[in-house]
Each structure stands twice: as structure tokens, then as C-alpha cells.
Amino acid sequence: MKISALSYGGDDYVTKPFSPGVLMAKIKAHLRRVSTGRKEQLLELPGLTLDFYAQSVNMGSETIFLSKKEFSLLSYMAQNVNRVVSVDALFQLVWGMESLEDTRTVAVHISNLRKKIEADPANPERIITIRGTGYMLVARSAALLART
Incomplete structure (x- = not known):
């Protein structure tokens, strides 16, 4: 399941049950990656x-x-x-x-x-x-x- 989700364009995958702290850390990491490229644009x-x-x-x-x-x-x-x-x-x-x-x-x-x-x-x-x-x-x- 993880492999197919990532091969269809997903950047990450979270399995259930998940920790809200881990989810927030993943979201913040994605936002950091997006915002660093954004300044160059x-x-x-x-x-x-x-x-x-x-x-x-x-x-x-x-x-x-x-x-x-x-x-x-x-x-x-x-x-x-x-x-x-x-x-x-x-x-x-x-x-x-x-x-x-x-x-x-x-x-x-x-x-x-x-x-x-x-x-x-x-x-x-x-x-x-x-x-x-x-x-x-x-x-x-x-x-x-x-x-x-």
C-alpha cells in the first residue's frame, strides 16, 4: 500500500494508528520544504x-x-x-x-x-x-x- 501511494505521487504516508505529534512533525517538515522553494519564485x-x-x-x-x-x-x-x-x-x-x-x-x-x-x-x-x-x-x- 505504501509503495503504490508513493508511486502515484504521494510525498509521505501515515499508517493508522498514528500519533498526532508525528503527524504535526510531518506536516511542518513538508511546509518547510515548500516554503524554502517558494522564496526563489x-x-x-x-x-x-x-x-x-x-x-x-x-x-x-x-x-x-x-x-x-x-x-x-x-x-x-x-x-x-x-x-x-x-x-x-x-x-x-x-x-x-x-x-x-x-x-x-x-x-x-x-x-x-x-x-x-x-x-x-x-x-x-x-x-x-x-x-x-x-x-x-x-x-x-x-x-x-x-x-x-
Whole structure:
């Protein structure tokens, strides 16, 4: 029974009768293993935390769920924070070489992304356009934000 339970994807097996103390120790051990891997799946920027596991963004206490393409765009820019990322690079990353789409679709997705993460999407402060080149995700420290 133990072998089949573990071979079908189980992480552990508890037989009856069991001690509540042993059960709690096993649960805590599993939670420790899960939480240590979980930190590696977060990317924290000032005022913005990307959760690669849930494909969501946390802004303060608010969780914002993004489409797969929006999350791909934002996560790539977050990994290149404060650097200009070309429209072509974003297009190749998200849509690939074989896509029948047009690079203008990047602008549409960036616009949708701004509506979700910018305080004023018409005057973006997080994702700015670099004319003729691409976009840049700007991460300012809290001290810089307070001064501006």
C-alpha cells in the first residue's frame, strides 16, 4: 500500500494508528520544504512583487492577476529592471519567431498591463516608453518616490 501511494505521487504516508505529534512533525517538515522553494519564485521590487508560482503581482496588500502574456512581459522587464528592453526582444520572447502577430501587439499588451499596475495609466511611472526603442520598467527606492 505504501509503495503504490508513493508511486502515484504521494510525498509521505501515515499508517493508522498514528500519533498526532508525528503527524504535526510531518506536516511542518513538508511546509518547510515548500516554503524554502517558494522564496526563489518571488522577485521583489519597490512597491511590486512578482510571484512566478501564481503568475501574479502584489502591490502592497493587493494581488493583481495577469494574463500569461502580460506576466511574461512584466517578468522579463523586471529581470531587466531600469534597462531599456526593445519591442523586438519582448515580441520574440512572448510570441516567438513563428508568430503571425505583429510587433504592435506588444504595445497593446503593455497598455493593458499599465491599466493594471499603474496609478495613472495615461501617465505611467512604472513602465515607461522609450521612443523608437522599447520599454523600461522603472524601480525607484521608497526614498526617491517620497522626493518626487
